Amino acid sequence: MKIIGIEEHWISKKFASLYPAPGRPGSDAPIEILTDIGEKRISVLDKEGIYLQVLGHGMFPATSAAIADIQATNDQAAEATSKYPTRFAAFAALPLASATDAAKELERTVIQYGFKGAMINGTIDGQFLDHPRFEPLLAKAEELGVPLYLHPAYPVHSVSDIYYKGEFSDLVGFTLGSTAAGWHWEVGLHVLRMIVAGVFDRHPNLQIVIGHLGELIPFYWERIQFWLEPRAEGLKLPVREYFPRNIHVTTSGYTTIPPFQLALEIFGADRIIFSVDYPFSPIAPAVNCLKIMPVSEEDRIKIASGNVLKLLNLD
Incomplete structure (x- = not known):
């Protein structure tokens, strides 16, 4: 059984200096691990039984980074x-200050390098992808037949200062706004916003990937049906019916069975993709969870690699 992970992080030479210093909020993985996309990382994959990683760049200011630096980041991934075509594939980093520039860079990396889509980290200037400014990027992703991976980032200050600061440490506040809760709520909201704004009616073949077993959406499934669907007028489909058509979820960051079972019941095995969230989460528990999932062997293979082979057109 080949195992492929697609929420697997790295940081380029151009942006390594922006990574928080050890001990600071956000420095949850050593920078030397994040910047390595060579033999050392492959040795870890060999040890843990990972066949291939899809590299996603996880750090740069989405709207202030120079286009040349983002292009250099993609060139480094390429x-x-x-060099290691059977061990690494890549999602593009994009210059999101301009959706037109982002679309051009997505096209360049897909056509020139064979990249498999793009990873987008959080909101852009506090805006979600349902904003009309991002239409050129959405149209280009649909045209190229590659997905966009919606990865969380720390919320904007106007949100975090109210929601995640209090009579506790900065580290606890950062954790509330990120890995424990905040960014999962935000990505789940991001997907729902795209649906109710009609993104997938305008772009019916656009594919979106989200991590962490659906970013809390499975838990709110009944509420979405009862409250949101009757009010989301003008859509071609009920809100929940866009998920089996346009949305894929990964197992990133989760290594226990109960949340997986809920995601499986909601989305089905055909829409679930194995991921680790390396190096922020360890590989071994994720692989072990895959091996003990209460599914048929056919579905286990789909989750391990079959689904993503189809989605990303991997050889």
């Missing part, structure tokens, strides 16, 4: 995928 060097790794060219």
Whole structure:
């Protein structure tokens, strides 16, 4: 059984200096691990039984980074995928200050390097992808037939200062707003906003990937049906019916069975993709969870690699 992970992080030479210093909020994985996309990382994959990683760049200011630096980041990822084509694939980093520039860079990396889509981290200037400014990017992703991976990032200050600061440490506040809760709520909201704004009616073939077993959406499934669907007028489908058509979820960051069972019941095995969230989460528990999932062997293989082979057109 080949195992492929697609929420697997790295940081390029161009942006390594922006990574928080050890001990600071957000420095949850050593920078030397994040910047390595070569033999050392492959040795870890070999040890843990991972066949291939899809590299996603997880850090740069989405609207202030220079286009040349983002292009250099993608060029560096392309060097790794060219050198180790059976071990690495890549999602593009994008210059999201301009959706037109982002669309051009997505096209460049897909056509020139064979990248498998793009990873988008959080909101852009506090805006979600349902904003009309992002239409050129959504249209280009649909045209190219590649997905966009919606990965969380820390909420904007106007949200975090109210929601996640209090009579506790900065580290606890950062954790509330990120890994424990905040960014999962935000990504789940991001997907629902795209649906009710008609993104998937305008772009019916656009594919979106979200992590962490659906970013809390499975838990709110009944509420979405009861409250949101009757009020989301003008859509071609009920809100929940866009998920089996346009949305894929990964197992990133989860290594226990109960949340997986809920995601499986809601989304089905055909829409679930294995991921680790490396190096922020350890590989071994994720692989072990895959091996003990209460599914048929056919579905286990789909989750391990079959679904993502189809989605990303991997050889």
